[in-house]
Amino acid sequence: MYIIITIWIILVYPYTTVHAQCNITLNTLEDKEADCKHQGFTSVPTNLPPDLKILDLSYNRLTRLGDNSFHRYKYLEQLILDNNIMNFLDAKAFTGLSLLRRLSMVKNQLNVFTSYPPGVFESLQNLSALDVSRNMKTPEYNPYRIPVGELCNLCELSIDLVLNATFGQQFRKLHNLRKLRFDYCHVDILYNETFSDMPVNINEFHMTTCKHFVVIEVGVLVPFPHLKVLNLTNSNIHLTQALRIVQPFQNKSMDAILFRGITHGNIKHDLDAVVLTQDMMKYISTICITTLDFSDNQIISVKNNSIVSFKHPQCFEHIMVSSNSFSLETWAVNLFLFVFRMTNIKMFDFSYFPLRFKNPVFLDIVTKNNHTTIERLEYKGRLEIQDITVTVPNQMQFVRIAHVMGRNGFREIKVINSSLRQLEVSYFETDVFPIITLEGFNSLELLDLSGISSDITIGAGKIPLLIHLKTLIMKETKLYLVLQTNSSILSLCPNIKNLDISYHYIWKKNLIGQLPHLTTLNLSYNLFDDVPDVVKKFDNLTDLDLSHNQLTTIRKNIQNWIDTQHTKFRTVKLYLSNNPLIRSCDTTTFLRWILTTKVKFNENVNYSCWVSSIKKSTIPEI
Numbered sequence: 366m367y368i369i370i371t372i373w374i375i376l377v378y379p380y381t382t383v384h385a386q387c388n389i390t391l392n393t394l395e396d397k398e399a400d401c402k403h404q405g406f407t408s409v410p411t412n413l414p415p416d417l418k419i420l421d422l423s424y425n426r427l428t429r430l431g432d433n434s435f436h437r438y439k440y441l442e443q444l445i446l447d448n449n450i451m452n453f454l455d456a457k458a459f460t461g462l463s464l465l466r467r468l469s470m471v472k473n474q475l476n477v478f479t480s481y482p483p484g485v486f487e488s489l490q491n492l493s494a495l496d497v498s499r500n501m502k503t504p505e506y507n508p509y510r511i512p513v514g515e516l517c518n519l520c521e522l523s524i525d526l527v528l529n530a531t532f533g534q535q536f537r538k539l540h541n542l543r544k545l546r547f548d549y550c551h552v553d554i555l556y557n558e559t560f561s562d563m564p565v566n567i568n569e570f571h572m573t574t575c576k577h578f579v580v581i582e583v584g585v586l587v588p589f590p591h592l593k594v595l596n597l598t599n600s601n602i603h604l605t606q607a608l609r610i611v612q613p614f615q616n617k618s619m620d621a622i623l624f625r626g627i628t629h630g631n632i633k634h635d636l637d638a639v640v641l642t643q644d645m646m647k648y649i650s651t652i653c654i655t656t657l658d659f660s661d662n663q664i665i666s667v668k669n670n671s672i673v674s675f676k677h678p679q680c681f682e683h684i685m686v687s688s689n690s691f692s693l694e695t696w697a698v699n700l701f702l703f704v705f706r707m708t709n710i711k712m713f714d715f716s717y718f719p720l721r722f723k724n725p726v727f728l729d730i731v732t733k734n735n736h737t738t739i740e741r742l743e744y745k746g747r748l749e750i751q752d753i754t755v756t757v758p759n760q761m762q763f764v765r766i767a768h769v770m771g772r773n774g775f776r777e778i779k780v781i782n783s784s785l786r787q788l789e790v791s792y793f794e795t796d797v798f799p800i801i802t803l804e805g806f807n808s809l810e811l812l813d814l815s816g817i818s819s820d821i822t823i824g825a826g827k828i829p830l831l832i833h834l835k836t837l838i839m840k841e842t843k844l845y846l847v848l849q850t851n852s853s854i855l856s857l858c859p860n861i862k863n864l865d866i867s868y869h870y871i872w873k874k875n876l877i878g879q880l881p882h883l884t885t886l887n888l889s890y891n892l893f894d895d896v897p898d899v900v901k902k903f904d905n906l907t908d909l910d911l912s913h914n915q916l917t918t919i920r921k922n923i924q925n926w927i928d929t930q931h932t933k934f935r936t937v938k939l940y941l942s943n944n945p946l947i948r949s950c951d952t953t954t955f956l957r958w959i960l961t962t963k964v965k966f967n968e969n970v971n972y973s974c975w976v977s978s979i980k981k982s983t984i985p986e987i
């Protein structure tokens with residue numbers, strides 16, 4: 366007992382010293398870096414090494430940068446002043462920083478109208494990235510007086526978008542600007558002219574924080590003829606408007622059009638859920654797009670195959686349409702045929718579709734003998750298994766069809782000579798799982814079948830032998846149903862390294878057969894009251910997650926096995942949080958082992974117990 370307490374003290378106290386100074390280190394490129402975060406500085410420290418390349422003064426109390434604040438640090442390439450309370454910069458604040466490449470002043474109180482005197486950026490002839498976003502906290506009209514025109518080499522600018530934004534001529538001088546990012550968005554209207562002062566060469570436009578609905582005129586993006594990335598993720602714009610403003614990019618090619626989560630209901634502007642029509646798709650369908658994100662847009666219906674009306678299917682590499690609620694009922698075949706024409710597609714994500722419950726119970730009003738009652742009537746769905754075989758295009762690498770609440774009518778998913786590496790077909794409301802067949806070579810490395818009862822997947826012979834599979838994820842699949850009758854079922858993926866069978870309420874031991882290559886086993890959220898002996902069969906196991914079980918101790922032979930693994934592999938990780946473990950510290954050998962073993966436990970675990978009558982002790986992470 367005594368030993369335990371002593372060790373506890375030694376382990377806990379060394380970490381409590383407060384260092385009220387900057388931490389100077391050499392980074393991987395041998396650049397000298399000063400980390401001065403959270404030190405309460407009210408002015409720039411003047412006693413740091415003069416050859417610093419990186420200076421981080423975030424989270425201090427700087428209010429104003431005086432003239433020549435940094436003249437000692439003329440080799441600085443990166444200066445980070447985020448999360449201070451600066452509201453003014455003196456005209457010569459940055460004098461001497463001619464090598465500075467990145468300047469960040471996020472989350473201060475700098476006003477684009479009043480805080481930046483002319484000439485303030487004059488010394489920064491090498492600056493390529495300036496981030497002054499998240500400074501304008503309230504929506505007021507402030508013309509942009511920030512003298513960005515002095516930054517002739519600027520490539521990236523992040524700035525707030527103020528109410529009634531009017532930029533000004535100085536922006537035209539940013540001939541090298543490529544990436545424009547707005548963070549904090551106070552506009553409510555974007556006019557055709559709003560961005561007319563912006564330089565023409567911009568190829569990335571990000572506007573992702575407009576929480577209040579923005580009315581947008583059709584020509585707003587006309588000043589950006591060379592745009593390659595349009596990122597409007599999460600801005601309250603409505604898909605209907607977003608599809609209109611891509612008009613200037615018709616028949617061009619773009620790297621990414623990211624319209625995730627931009628549709629919110631709006632009564633004032635009579636905007637509702639989206640019914641996608643060919644007319645709405647008329648501009649975007651002519652663009653050659655590499656990455657398209659249409660996720661989370663309240664698309665409830667797709668008319669006339671409009672989503673498959675793209676004229677350049679060969680351009681697509683990544684398509685995300687998750688979290689909408691349109692049904693494929695009438696046009697599934699067209700969609701899959703279309704995916705087939707995407708000859709360069711690598712990733713397809715069609716998940717989180719709340720379409721229709723599998724077995725709804727309806728209420729009937731029945732009147733008999735002047736007596737009205739409500740009766741429950743279970744819907745006996747006629748599930749028609751259509752004879753549809755979906756063949757995964759050869760070049761596809763990643764497919765996720767997960768969390769689809771609807772009725773599955775497919776018979777077969779066919780993978781022929783394919784590059785498919787990752788297939789997630791999980792959390793499906795279904796009675797019938799399509800059979801997965803492989804022909805020719807395959808490269809499938811990860812299969813996720815979580816949330817679907819294993820008796821209709823692997824138990825029903827729907828999964829073929831998967832030689833290359835490295836990771837099998839089967840959370841919440843009632844695997845015990847299958848293991849009861851066939852404990853060697855997992856021999857159909859004989860080479861897996863990672864197996865996740867969490868959330869099963871499994872308590873029986875010795876249930877999984879031989880898996881000689883297994884390194885990671887996740888048994889969390891089960892009901893084990895003892896570490897199953899079967900783990901000892903996995904010679905290469907180094908990560909074992911047994912959190913959220915019913916373990917009270919770890920038996921001696923398992924302790925020995927764990928230590929052996931550690932001697933063999935140097936790193937062994939054991940996850941034990943949320944077990945009734947050692948709450949009673951009677952198990953002294955176990956406690957001593959916990960203290961002496963070199964095995965790593967997961968972070969933030971609180972192994973605590975009552976040690977006899979002495980006092981409560983906490984054994985920190987070892």
Ligand SMILES: *[C@@H]1O[C@H](CO)[C@@H](O)[C@H](O)[C@H]1NC(C)=O
Nearest residue numbers: 556557582583584585587612
């Ligand atoms: C905005 O520009 C588009 C063309 O790009 C034009 O059709 C539209 O009429 C303009 N709107 C206004 C209000 O000027």
Ligand SMILES: *[C@@H]1O[C@H](CO)[C@@H](O)[C@H](O)[C@H]1NC(C)=O
Nearest residue numbers: 571573594596597598621623
């Ligand atoms: C788009 O914007 C979001 C939100 O700001 C950001 O997280 C994401 O990285 C951006 N996407 C790209 C491709 O730059």
Ligand SMILES: *[C@@H]1O[C@H](CO)[C@@H](O)[C@H](O)[C@H]1NC(C)=O
Nearest residue numbers: 641642643644668669670671
């Ligand atoms: C859909 O197609 C039908 C027949 O081809 C046509 O009559 C109808 O106008 C189209 N609807 C829309 C919204 O394009």
Ligand SMILES: *[C@@H]1O[C@H](CO)[C@@H](O)[C@H](O)[C@H]1NC(C)=O
Nearest residue numbers: 731732733734735736737738
């Ligand atoms: C139902 O109620 C009506 C009016 O209250 C009465 O005339 C009739 O006889 C009743 N029928 C039966 C089957 O009880």
Ligand SMILES: *[C@@H]1O[C@H](CO)[C@@H](O)[C@H](O)[C@H]1NC(C)=O
Nearest residue numbers: 850851852853854855856857
């Ligand atoms: C158990 O499953 C494996 C893999 O699917 C199969 O090869 C084996 O024949 C099955 N054994 C029994 C007894 O069904």
Ligand SMILES: *[C@@H]1O[C@H](CO)[C@@H](O)[C@H](O)[C@H]1NC(C)=O
Nearest residue numbers: 840865867887889890910940
């Ligand atoms: C094991 O699975 C649980 C539940 O799915 C998850 O929260 C946990 O992160 C996994 N453990 C590891 C080590 O990945």
Ligand SMILES: *[C@@H]1O[C@H](CO)[C@@H](O)[C@H](O)[C@H]1NC(C)=O
Nearest residue numbers: 969970971972973974981983
């Ligand atoms: C660990 O748990 C004990 C008892 O539940 C609690 O008093 C203690 O504050 C916890 N320690 C940490 C670091 O969370």
